[in-house]
Amino acid sequence: MLLPAAPVRFKNSDSEYRYRPDSELLYLTGWDAPECIALLRGFADEDRFVLFVPERDPEKELWAGPRCEPEEARTLFGADRALPLGDFADKATGLLAGGEGIHYRLGACEVCDRVVRETLRNGRRLRTRNGVGPWMLADPGTVLDPMRLRKDPAEIARMREAAGISVAAFEAVLGSVRGGMGEWEVEAALEAGFRSRGANGPAFATIVAAGVNGCTLHYSANSARIGADDLVLVDAGAEFDFYAADITRTVPASGQLEGARREVYEVVRGAHRAAVAACFPGGTLDGVHRAAVRRMAEGLVAVGILEGSVEEVLDKRSYRRFFPHRTSHWLGLDTHDAGPYRDRDGPVRLEPGMVFTVEPGLYFPPESNPGPPGLEGTGIRLEDDVLVTPEGAEVLTGALPLDLNELGESEGR
Numbered sequence: 001m002l003l004p005a006a007p008v009r010f011k012n013s014d015s016e017y018r019y020r021p022d023s024e025l026l027y028l029t030g031w032d033a034p035e036c037i038a039l040l041r042g043f044a045d046e047d048r049f050v051l052f053v054p055e056r057d058p059e060k061e062l063w064a065g066p067r068c069e070p071e072e073a074r075t076l077f078g079a080d081r082a083l084p085l086g087d088f089a090d091k092a093t094g095l096l097a098g099g100e101g102i103h104y105r106l107g108a109c110e111v112c113d114r115v116v117r118e119t120l121r122n123g124r125r126l127r128t129r130n131g132v133g134p135w136m137l138a139d140p141g142t143v144l145d146p147m148r149l150r151k152d153p154a155e156i157a158r159m160r161e162a163a164g165i166s167v168a169a170f171e172a173v174l175g176s177v178r179g180g181m182g183e184w185e186v187e188a189a190l191e192a193g194f195r196s197r198g199a200n201g202p203a204f205a206t207i208v209a210a211g212v213n214g215c216t217l218h219y220s221a222n223s224a225r226i227g228a229d230d231l232v233l234v235d236a237g238a239e240f241d242f243y244a245a246d247i248t249r250t251v252p253a254s255g256q257l258e259g260a261r262r263e264v265y266e267v268v269r270g271a272h273r274a275a276v277a278a279c280f281p282g283g284t285l286d287g288v289h290r291a292a293v294r295r296m297a298e299g300l301v302a303v304g305i306l307e308g309s310v311e312e313v314l315d316k317r318s319y320r321r322f323f324p325h326r327t328s329h330w331l332g333l334d335t336h337d338a339g340p341y342r343d344r345d346g347p348v349r350l351e352p353g354m355v356f357t358v359e360p361g362l363y364f365p366p367e368s369n370p371g372p373p374g375l376e377g378t379g380i381r382l383e384d385d386v387l388v389t390p391e392g393a394e395v396l397t398g399a400l401p402l403d404l405n406e407l408g409e410s411e412g413r
């Protein structure tokens, strides 16, 4: 397997974004700096883990900080061998020659692309002579995705920290959301809350969506002013030691929610509760989604938004007009984390150590989907992060209230 470091990305001319390591390289090696290639030789008896690291360079180190000698890197990262990155093109083809195939994502790095093409060409030639040589190319995810699905205790500790920081930041901010504020002010306060508590920063682009903006699922401009009567949808999460949290709460700027919007809030609240109850070992994310969907259908019929029986609504999937997305995604190093949703036996069975979101939502965008009176421009989503445990499930973000009366409603802003 060949895993190159993620490239440095530029915001403009020579101004770099803060570096974010490649999740797969980080997962397997802990290397979190640019310019490195890990080469893993599962077929070999020696040099099974070779790390190619950048050479010492006083000029570059002046700008970007100190580097270590290959020997230091070898000890620090537990490699069998560490070599200068400059030797990669010469050495890699030989190191890869004994395998059946190469796990590598084409396009990840230019010099790796060249080495992989050459190794496969040589492998084909070797195979015609002595029957061995690499001739398969596979995505590293075919091996790593199922591994990343089950978090080990060290990963769970980081995810717990990311969740705790996120909850604390949300708690500090939600109660102060009110009409007249800019969405950007809520964003700034939340992200200050993440960073000041030791997080790397936000795990993904923070969404603060007032009123109709809440109907745009990935709204992230956060450039509107919050109206006095708006519901404000806040979807954000801290990244701690590269692991993500992902929370959504929807709060009324006025502090009070009444009428149809309150009824719909309670429907989403009920779907969230039903979905969390479906999280246990042996269950599936399809089952979690079905539980949320059934509760949504029941609620939408009871409130009078959808006609017909609950079974008809489920059969015709008419709830999808208002609940258009899935309930869950895996969560980990990536916000939408790696990991299969189905395998040969059907939906992946939940096991202790798996972490995912539960995030039912209802949306009534006024133009594309004219909704019932009183609900035009309403978007409500409630999202928490769930860890499957041997006994059932733990809501990692469960300390943050979901019920309106606990979300500062009674404070009468």
Ligand SMILES: [Mn+2]
Pocket (backbone or CB within 6 Å): 246, 329, 357, 359, 383
């Ligand atoms: Mn999410």
